[in-house]
Amino acid sequence: MRAVIIEDETTAVNSLKALLARNTVTPVEVVAELESIEESVEYFRHSPHPDIIFMDIHLADGSAFKIFERVEIGAPVIFTTAYDAYALQAFEVCGIDYLLKPVTLSSLERALHKARRFDTEERQAHIRRTNDMFQSHHTVKNLLIMLPDKFYPLPVEEILFFYTANERVSAYTADGKCHPVDRTLDALGECLDKRLFFRANRQFIIARSAIKDVDLWFGNRYSVNxxxxxxxxxxxxxxxAPSFKSWMSGTLEEEP
Structure with a gap:
């Protein structure tokens, strides 16, 4: 089994490689060790995809989930993370396996057993689910909100609007909370249901459910409350304005 490790901590890489060498499930050859999003994207664009990928969630240059937004991943992914198992239920729903740090031999062998049992159809389904969960050209139902010490799924249906300022994007919910989002408004515009959300301008994406009323504004513009x-x-x-009015009435038009 050919494996790629995506991890920016040398000690974690060495520990995982040592466990892979000791495992009794299947021989594993580590064909590449990647430290960053950029390095990973470049590798998967130009190199044969392995049989399995071990991917740390947090890398030095950002969230590893960004890799899926930029390149198609053609192998099953096992995430490695120091996060609590409860927070990882979002992965389990999609059939994605994970290893909690510090990784143990028993947990590694469990994951390898699961990967080895995949037949061709199951393998392709697993790869498709993984890419679908993160790639921006699919409509998403949840966003993973990343914090320094944890992450959590935020249902898109609870979001009233997205707002960007100072190169940071936030999602606002009805309970008054502001959630940091690890995507640009452009990327969000591609993955949100266009029947429910509208890109009002460079700063806002708004949900129809959040709109109270609309004022006619000078210059044939609208001011949304x-x-x-x-x-x-x-x-x-x-x-x-024309596409916004059509969207409000339930008719989809291409936005200018």
């Missing part, structure tokens, strides 16, 4: 306070006034431009 939400059911909760927004960080600044939400103005829909003259060019976007």
């Amino acid at each position: 939400l059911v909760v306070p927004a960080p600044e006034r939400i103005i829909v431009s003259k060019n976007k």
